[in-house]
Amino acid sequence: xxxxxxxxxxxxxxxxxxxxxxxxxxxxxxxxxxxxxxxxxxxxxxxxxxxxxxxxxxxxxxxxxxxxxxxxxxxxxxxxxxxxxxxxxxxxxxxxxxxxxxxxxxxxxxxxxxxxxxxxxxxxxxxxxxxxxxxxxxxxxxxxxxxxxxxxxxxxxxxxxxxxxxxxxxxxxxxxxxxxxxxxxxxxxxxxxxxxxxxxxxxxxxxxxxxxxxxxxxxxxxxxxxxxxxxxxxxxxxxxxxxxxxxxxxxxxxxxxxx
Amino acid sequence: xxxxxxxxxxxxxxxxxxxxxxxxxxxxxxxxxxxxxxxxxxxxxxxxxxxxxxxxxxxxxxxxxxxxxxxxxxxxxxxxxxxxxxxxxxxxxxxxxxxxxxxxxxxxxxxxxxxxxxxxxxxxxxxxxxxxxxxxxxxxxxxxxxxxxxxxxxxxxxxxxxxxxxxxxxxxxxxxxxxxxxxxxxxxxxxxxxxxxxxxxxxxxxxxxxxxxxxxxxxxxxxxxxxxxxxxxxxxxxxxxxxxxxxxxxxxxxxxxxxxxxxxxxxxxxxxxxxxxxxxxxxxxxxxxxxxxxxxxxxxxxxxxxxxxxxxxxxxxxxxxxxxxxxxxxxxxxxxxxxxxxxxxxxxxxxxxxxxxxxxxxxxxxxxxxxxxxxxxxxxxxxxxxxxxxxxxxxxxxxxxxxxxxxxxxxxxxxxxxxxxxxxxxxxxxxxxxxxxxxxxxxxxxxxxxxxxxxxxxxxxxxxxxxxxxxxxxxxxxxxxxxxxxxxxxxxxxxxxxxxxxxxxxxxxxxxxxxxxxxxxxxxxxxxxxxxxxxxxxxxxxxxxxxxxxxxxxxxxxxxxxxxxx
Numbered sequence: 001x002x003x004x005x006x007x008x009x010x011x012x013x014x015x016x017x018x019x020x021x022x023x024x025x026x027x028x029x030x031x032x033x034x035x036x037x038x039x040x041x042x043x044x045x046x047x048x049x050x051x052x053x054x055x056x057x058x059x060x061x062x063x064x065x066x067x068x069x070x071x072x073x074x075x076x077x078x079x080x081x082x083x084x085x086x087x088x089x090x091x092x093x094x095x096x097x098x099x100x101x102x103x104x105x106x107x108x109x110x111x112x113x114x115x116x117x118x119x120x121x122x123x124x125x126x127x128x129x130x131x132x133x134x135x136x137x138x139x140x141x142x143x144x145x146x147x148x149x150x151x152x153x154x155x156x157x158x159x160x161x162x163x164x165x166x167x168x169x170x171x172x173x174x175x176x177x178x179x180x181x182x183x184x185x186x187x188x189x190x191x192x193x194x195x196x197x198x199x200x201x202x203x204x205x206x207x208x209x210x211x212x213x214x215x216x217x218x219x220x221x222x223x224x225x226x227x228x229x230x231x232x233x234x235x236x237x238x239x240x241x242x243x244x245x246x247x248x249x250x251x252x253x254x255x256x257x258x259x
Numbered sequence: 260x261x262x263x264x265x266x267x268x269x270x271x272x273x274x275x276x277x278x279x280x281x282x283x284x285x286x287x288x289x290x291x292x293x294x295x296x297x298x299x300x301x302x303x304x305x306x307x308x309x310x311x312x313x314x315x316x317x318x319x320x321x322x323x324x325x326x327x328x329x330x331x332x333x334x335x336x337x338x339x340x341x342x343x344x345x346x347x348x349x350x351x352x353x354x355x356x357x358x359x360x361x362x363x364x365x366x367x368x369x370x371x372x373x374x375x376x377x378x379x380x381x382x383x384x385x386x387x388x389x390x391x392x393x394x395x396x397x398x399x400x401x402x403x404x405x406x407x408x409x410x411x412x413x414x415x416x417x418x419x420x421x422x423x424x425x426x427x428x429x430x431x432x433x434x435x436x437x438x439x440x441x442x443x444x445x446x447x448x449x450x451x452x453x454x455x456x457x458x459x460x461x462x463x464x465x466x467x468x469x470x471x472x473x474x475x476x477x478x479x480x481x482x483x484x485x486x487x488x489x490x491x492x493x494x495x496x497x498x499x500x501x502x503x504x505x506x507x508x509x510x511x512x513x514x515x516x517x518x519x520x521x522x523x524x525x526x527x528x529x530x531x532x533x534x535x536x537x538x539x540x541x542x543x544x545x546x547x548x549x550x551x552x553x554x555x556x557x558x559x560x561x562x563x564x565x566x567x568x569x570x571x572x573x574x575x576x577x578x579x580x581x582x583x584x585x586x587x588x589x590x591x592x593x594x595x596x597x598x599x600x601x602x603x604x605x606x607x608x609x610x611x612x613x614x615x616x617x618x619x620x621x622x623x624x625x626x627x628x629x630x631x632x633x634x635x636x637x638x639x640x641x642x643x644x645x646x647x648x649x650x651x652x653x654x655x656x657x658x659x660x661x662x663x664x665x666x667x668x669x670x671x672x673x674x675x676x677x678x679x680x681x682x683x684x685x686x687x688x689x690x691x692x693x694x695x696x697x698x699x700x701x702x703x704x705x706x707x708x709x710x711x712x713x714x715x716x717x718x719x720x721x722x723x724x725x726x727x728x729x730x731x732x733x734x735x736x737x738x739x740x741x742x743x744x745x746x747x748x749x750x751x752x753x754x755x756x757x758x759x760x761x762x763x764x765x766x767x768x769x770x771x772x773x774x775x776x777x778x779x780x781x782x783x784x785x786x787x788x789x790x791x792x793x794x795x796x797x798x799x800x801x802x803x804x805x806x807x808x809x810x811x812x813x814x815x816x817x818x819x820x821x822x823x824x825x
Contacts, residue, residue: 008684044517044665049676056675057684062665064516065675065685066509067539073506077513077521080497081471082666085517103509106502257497 004029008057017172017198018119021090022055024178025117029061031179032186044087046075048095051126051200052119055090069100072107075114079254086186088115093134094124097153101133108162108191110253115185115192118155119172121200129203139204156245157233159193160226166192167229167246171214172199173207177242184244190252197240210240217243224248262444263316266329266395267344268388269337272300272307276333279388280311281453281624282413283395287315288453288626289409290401291446295320295625295736296453297809300563308336317447320625321590322736322812328441329398330366331391333373335359342366350398350438352391369394369436376428382421389414389422393429400440403430451628456620457482459591459627460550463598465490468636470519473499473511477526478562479618480552484524504532508549512536515545516674518664520602524550527569528559534577537611539676541581544652544660544699546605546639548598553617553732555807564807565618567732567780570789573615574758580696582608582703585758587615589735591627593714593755594620599634600713606639608706609659610699615757617780619733619809645670650681654694658701707759715756716764721748726823727772729754729798731786734778737810744816746823754786766794774799776822778815781805800825 004026012018032038040061047056049068056063062085066074071089079087096104096118107114123141124130130143134155138147156167166188170178178196185192197214199206221243222228229246266283270276280296287294292315301307314323326346332338332353342363345351352371353360360368371394373387382389389410396406407423414422454462461483464472474484488498501507507523514521525533530551540547553569555561573585584604588594594616601612642649642661649670653660660681665672673683678695680686686695720728720742727750730738735753742751752768754760769775769790777787777798782805787798800822804810 006682006684039668041666041668041670054685056673060671062671063673063675063683064513065673065677066512067535067676070505070509070536073501073509074513074516076501076506077471077473077510077515078517078665079513080499080510081514081517081519081521082664085665102502103506106506257499 004060006058006060010058011054012051013202015201016051018051018055020172020175021117021119021178021196021198022058024175025055025182026059027175028179028182028186031183038086042085044075044078044085046071046087046089048091048100049126050092050095050124051121052090052092052095069095070103071095072100072103072114072116076107076112076253079113080257083254083258087113088117088186090117090119092119093122094132097133097155105158105162108159108164108193111163111165111190111250113190113252113254115194117182117185117194117196119198120155120195121198121204122152122206123200123204125200125203135204141203154233155193155195157230160229160233160246163191164193164246165190165248165250166244168193168244169195169197169240169242171197171210171242174242181244188247190250213238213240215239215241217241217245221245263314263320263324264328264441264444265312265314265324265326266331267327267341268311268331268333268391269341270309270333272309274309274333275385275388276309276311279331279391280313282388282392284313284453284624285413286392286409287313288451289412291448291450292316293318293320293447293451293626294453295323295623297323297619297623308340310337310341317445320740322740322809325811325813329395331395332360333387338363350441352394367438369433369438371429371432373429376425380421380424382425386421386425389425390429393426394433396426397430397433398438398441400443403427406430451626453624453626454591455482455622455624456588456591456594456616457622458486459595459629460588460598460614460616461486462629462631463595463634464522464548464602465494465496466631466634467599467602468520469496469522469602471497471499471511471514471521472524473501473507473514473521474524475500475504475507475529477529479554479621480524480526480529480550480616482622483550504529505536508533508536511547512540512543512545515547516665516672520546520606522548522550522602524552526552526554527556527572530576531572538577538579538581540611541577541583541699542579542678543674543676544609545611545674546609547611548601548605549611549613551613551615552621553615561807563618565733565780565809566805566807567617567734568782568785568805569615570731570757570781570785573613576613581699582610582706583758584608584610584612584706585615585756586612587732587755587757588620589732589753589755590620591625592629595627595629596714603637604706604709607637608702609639609662610702610706615732617733619736651683652679652681652695652698654681654698656701657705658698659705703759710756710759710761713756715761716768717753717755718768719751719753721750724748724750725772726750726774726776727752727769728776728778728819729769729786729790730778731755731757734780734810737812737815738778740812741816741819744813746820749819749823757789760789760793762793765790766796769794769796774823776800776802776819778802778810780810
């Protein structure tokens, strides 16, 4: 049986929620393999550049660590070349909302059959603390000592309009909840985007901020009704609901390519 | 001197001059003539002046001639712009004999009812070119039935009845005017394909087993994308046009990782956007062919005209040091070979390959003999058996690690843009970093041994001459055509492989000559500097052209003759 760990030494900071994401993902894959839902050789992990990207070194699975911001076109190429593969991307907010935004939006638009697990720490951490396209207005980083005056993107509404067919949000600290959403995303046929809130303990510790804001989505949330989802996401920003926001079935880019 | 006739077809953008030229070129090739066609088109969709110029004869023609024997003028501007190029007794076809037509010096102007005939039979206006094609058939002294037989094949997918009817009208109209056909020149012995370098390059890729082509459109590389897109219906080939050049090359690297043979293509501007990923291909040892078509730069430059200013860009592409192959074909036949050899060597050496084209090689068709039957698909070093100890970057004597792809049971294949150990896991260990650099350069050394059996350098003309002319890429055409007008035969040396550079052959070719004349389409004489860097040899004189237009062979012959006498 595939041992999912490698010999690489884990170099994330002690207590970093990235480790929780790694645990949730290993559990997810182990469960899928055990249930014979997937063969380990048919999984390809993608990663960009940033703290999140180290995860590829810690997983004894096929992996492609791309250039900064370019993981999604690379994974589209892998899925096009071999549609049998299950292609899962880890990325960060710097990697896919600052550097590589165009690829994220186009992959969603095409409904490319990729799963994107976004480590959202709202900061460039590996480069020691600068503002990203998801940092809140007023964030004080090394490049914005007086506070950023830019508005951030809101990932879920942006991806909804771009054409993603699966949208979810989870909190890295909640390993069981993250695993549940990872399983659902992998089971989804089409472009799945999962925002994983991942406080950076060193450069942007948001644990206190999210503590009281996190809440589950309503039980009967209308995940197939785009207008309802859009309206819900447009509500005043007082809470941070987690769960599956949107899921519809549409033809994927790759199945149309090979039609 | 061999008999050569030259026909020009001019009109506004949108008048179909290029298509008319292509049909005429194919017709002439079918008849057994050697043909070369140049295309001058501004970067416009409608309006602006487009001009196709075809020179043909029995012997190989490397480059078209300025002097026109026939001018098909689809608008008046075609006459005002080209009247100084008319040979004595040239024939002009125009819809109407306007003052501009009659003013053209010494020409036989014929009011050929092209548009009127098209309208009369309900054909689209652009089909009027077929009337001219029929009239040209008469002028070339072809028999109508033979002409129609060939046109039937040329137009088989483009309303053949309509086009044949238009051609017949043109043929018969001209015959009735009593105008004598042109002096007949005999065709050659063998029929060849009439195609440009982009199509030939694409056919080379296909011959070597291309699975995917990925590109974002940019002149003059776009027709590779168009041609291959059309080929998908007949083969397993897939063609993808993603959001930009960055996506194109990174997508291609994913395809290569998954085990499929892939190429990307762009103009030099688009290629500069791909630099980081080109370096990634080198470091991660992903096989990839990149077609890089030069056009006049810097920046957006002169988009639809030619240049050879990116030799250095190609051989130094990407940050860091890693092996790569750069082949610069000089005509469609060499472009075919570069596509086929390039794709095979990319896989054999697990490294990126550039095929450096330019507007002239890319878009100017010539009769060519492709060597498809000589191409075998080389898969490279595929892992014979794999187990859990598989290492994608296993260090071996020749630097080549056995290839395996995701989806293979019991193994993992790890690729990364970071420096890595044998299993593809990130490393910063200095010994391992150095070992991986050495491993990649062991491949470079192995790749260099390929040069013996490849056409890295070609020598034409008098091998014993004391003066040598050196050139690369599309400058081959005007130089070989100019050679027909040299006072005395010279040694002509074409450099095809720019990296690795065949120091042995180039040195041997130039060591004994007393004078080296370098001909290039750029300002800085980049080839001359490369030769000095690699061989220590200095060129005696440079003939450089950087006005974005091709060399004229007659003018070039005069310049070379002068330099040779100095």
